[in-house]
Amino acid sequence: MKQHKPPVGASMLAISLCHSTRIVTDLLLSRAGSLLQLLLMGLMLSSCMVGPDYQKPDIELPQTFKEGSQWQRAQANPQGALDSQWWLAYQDPILNELIQRSASANQSIIAAEAAYRLAQAQVASSRAGLWPTVGVGLSAARGEGGGASGSTTSGLTGNSSGTIEQTVSATLSASWEPDLWGQVRRGIESSQASLQSSDALLAGVRLSIGASVATNYLGLRQLDIDIDLLQQQQTINQQLLEMVQAQTVQGTATNDQLLVAQDQLSSVITNLQTAQRSREQFEHALAVLVGVAPAQFNLPATADYRFTLPMPPPTLPSSLLLRRPDVVSAERLAAAANARIGVAEAAFFPTLNLTAEGGYRGSAFGGLFALPNRIWTLGPALAETIFDGGAREAAKQQAQASYDQDVANYRGTVLGALQNVEDNLSAINHLHAQASAYEQMYQRNQQLFGSTQAQKHAGTVSQQSVLTQQLVLLQAEQNWRDTQGLLSQGSVALFQSLGGGWQEHSAAQAGR
Structure with a gap:
């Protein structure tokens, strides 16, 4: 046995x-x-690398902005978007807190951070191709071998004389494929450029979310002012309606005047309801931007809010425009596509x-x-592959076409960025003129209201005239304050269109 x-x-x-x-x-x-x-x-x-070395695509930029002739032309910048706490220019602690909350809790930012980590892992995976693979093994096998000496009529084998055999082995193996033509290194270049593009996209998402928080917050504060002024207008219109109703009974006012007074009150009520609805929607949007449910978020009204209007200096650093995250990302995608051409060309070599x-x-x-x-x-x-039916040539053509596409996208992104800046400059220029005109109108109506009050004390005008002039004054103030709110929101859009902040050292100044 x-x-x-x-x-x-x-x-x-x-x-x-x-x-x-x-x-x-x-x-x-x-x-x-x-x-x-x-x-x-x-x-x-391995010192050889096939494929074209990357050169940043040329693009012609204007010497000045059309809507801001004093500004310098934007030149090429170091890769990577610059960080800037541009929102500190609004001098609002509540806005600062909301943007900081959104930076850590907004789901779009969290998703972009995960995409960035994925790109980092892809770079590490590409670099692994430069190193040899080492393996170790330990195995054991047991089996029976040998032939049969006879068989029965039923086909069963009998009198087997096989022997039990076992094999045990311990091995260490190593293999390495030298990167003779730079295929791995071009792949690393491509993944690194994709990582930089992902980094720029992450910065772009942060900038976009921060700008959305600021725009919604400033819009909400503008509605706080509107709601307060509309409530005052509603009170005055109600008083005027009651006066006209009494005059109608007395026969000193016509029914048409009564209808007009009723329409004016109804118009103010509808405007007030629209403003209140919009404020609630802004509040809901802010809740989602900071990563909470709308039912868990509340911002008390501030009727006396004062807008801060940060404006850029006449001359801006030339690196502002092309530091925009979308421009940086598009340029890095072109670099990644260029490296993939080298990967495709290396496949032709042994x-x-x-x-x-x-x-x-x-x-x-x-x-x-x-x-x-x-x-x-x-x-x-x-x-070496001798024949592949044109697969390698097709792969090379695909890589070249992808590069051409990404270069065109990059140039289109730069042109779109120029348009975006011009649009925001144009809006700010006109809003400044409107705000100045509305402010002058408000100041004149303040004088008229004061004059009407003096006449009322002198007994030369009625209370109805005072209320009517006060209503005009409130409407003039609303127009002025609304334009200030739009101008403040326009400055946020300009911050965003320039990649965040007016100067490259603004982030360092903000941290002092």
């Missing part, structure tokens, strides 16, 4: 594997002469694979690492 050895435990396997690794390493080192020569040859060949394997093979663990059981293989393999 044959004796069967008990199964080997995990600890015994680990000890044997470590022992075999040490012995096999010594074996490979004893053969390092020829292997070193192959490695040196591979390293020398590949060299260097492999080495050493270890021990025997019939039992006991005595496995004896010299007679030693095995090893070492050698290079050179391969």
Whole structure:
């Protein structure tokens, strides 16, 4: 009866594997002469990289902005969007807090950060292709072999004389494909450029969310002012309606005058309801932007809110426009596409694979690492594709077309950025003129209201005339304050269109 050895435990396997690794390493080192020569040859060949080296696409930019002739032309900037706490220019602690909350809790920013981490992992994966692959193995097999000496009529084999055979081996293997033509390095270039594009997109999402928070917040504060002024107008219109109703009863006012007074009150009520609805929607939007449910978010009204209107200096740094995250991202995508052309071209050249394997093979663990059981293989393999039906040429054409597409997208993004800046400059210029005109109208109506009050005290005008003039004054104030709100929101859009902030050192100043 044959004796069967008990199964080997995990600890015994680990000890044997470590022992075999040490012995096999010594074996490979004893053969390092020829292997070193192959490695040196591979390293020398790896100095070559096929494919075009990247050159940033040229684009013609105007010397000045059409709507801001004093501003300098935007030149190319270092890659990567500049960070700037531009919202501090509005001098509002509540706005500062909301933007900071959105930066850590907004789901769009969280998703963009995850995309950035994915791009980082892809760079690490590409770099792994430069290094050899090393593996270790430990295996055991048991089986029966031999022939049959006869058979029965039923077809069953009888009198078998097979023997039980078992094989145990411990091996260490290594393989390396030198980057002869730069295929791996071009792939690293591409993934690094994609990572930089992802970084710019993340900065763009942060800028966009911050601008959305500021725009919605300033719009909400504008509606706080409107609601307060409309409520005052509603009160005055109600008083005027009651006066006209009394005059109608007395016969000193016509029914037409009564209808007009009723319409004026109804118009103010509808405007008030519209303003209140819009304020609630702004508040809901702010809740989502800071990452909470609308039911969990509330901003008390501030009827006496004063807008801060940050304006750019007459001359701006030339690096502002092309630091925009979307422009940086588009340029980096073009760089990534250019590197992929080199990857496609490298496929036309042969590949060299260097492999080495050493270890021990025997019939039992006991005595496995004896010299007679030693095995090893070492050698290079050179391969070249002769015919692929045009697949490599098609891949190269696809890479070239992708690059041309990304270059066109980059240039289009820059032109779109120029248009965006011009639109915002135009809006701010006209809103400034409107705000100045409305302010003058408000000041004149203040004088008229004061004059009407004086006449009322003198007994030359009625209370109805005073209320009517006060109503005109409130409407003039509403027009002026609304234009200030629009101008403040327009400055946010200009901040965003320039990539955030007026100056490159604004972030450093904000942190002082």
